């Protein structure tokens with residue numbers, strides 16, 4: 654499985670994502686600069702966290718105009734896997750690849766802390782290695798993670814089981830329905846505020862993020878392209 658880690662001016666979790674791929678699934682992984690115009694060889698695209706364009710205007714609002722985002726849209730349409738983490742989630746929202754929007758944390762403070770998530774849907778390519786309802790420890794680090802959508806969108810997210818992670822116990826940012834991560838309708842694009850790439854080894858405080866990477870690899874191996882190329 655070929656993995657791309659996108660890099661925008663101001664990304665700062667790109668190296669963590671790259672290392673997490675190496676550490677968990679040992680698949681070929683490359684950094685891809687935001688001006689790239691061809692992502693066709695990649696099976697999984699990681700949109701990492703950070704402060705793209707200094708968070709000016711709104712987090713992700715400028716990065717969404719980077720040339721590579723048109724390629725991410727094409728990849729998503731082709732059914733490739735796209736995982737946006739934190740600023741990556743914000744960029745996917747700003748791009749319209751996922752529904753809803755981000756507001757500043759209700760505390761108006763940047764929060765960096767371990768959080769407990771409930772796996773609200775383990776029937777996705779990204780969460781199949783978790784148990785339904787499992788509680789996992791994944792850290793957050795954001796100032797603008799207060800996910801918002803209108804009632805109609807929320808009803809649709811609930812009906813289609815697009816809410817994949819919810820904060821369990823304390824909600825750190827005030828997000829609607831305790832949402833921590835959602836997918837698109839098709840389930841091949843996932844955005845989440847917590848950082849699974851920072852939780853891939855007990856040395857980091859938790860290894861609960863590891864199964865997101867193993868899940869996608871297993872899902873990809875189940876696709877026609879994955880079955881044909883896996884093990885090469």
Ligand SMILES: NC(=O)CC[C@H](N)C(=O)O
Nearest residue numbers: 702703739740795796797
């Ligand atoms: N870790 C991150 O990706 C942070 C995202 C964004 N800069 C925020 O503060 O909300």
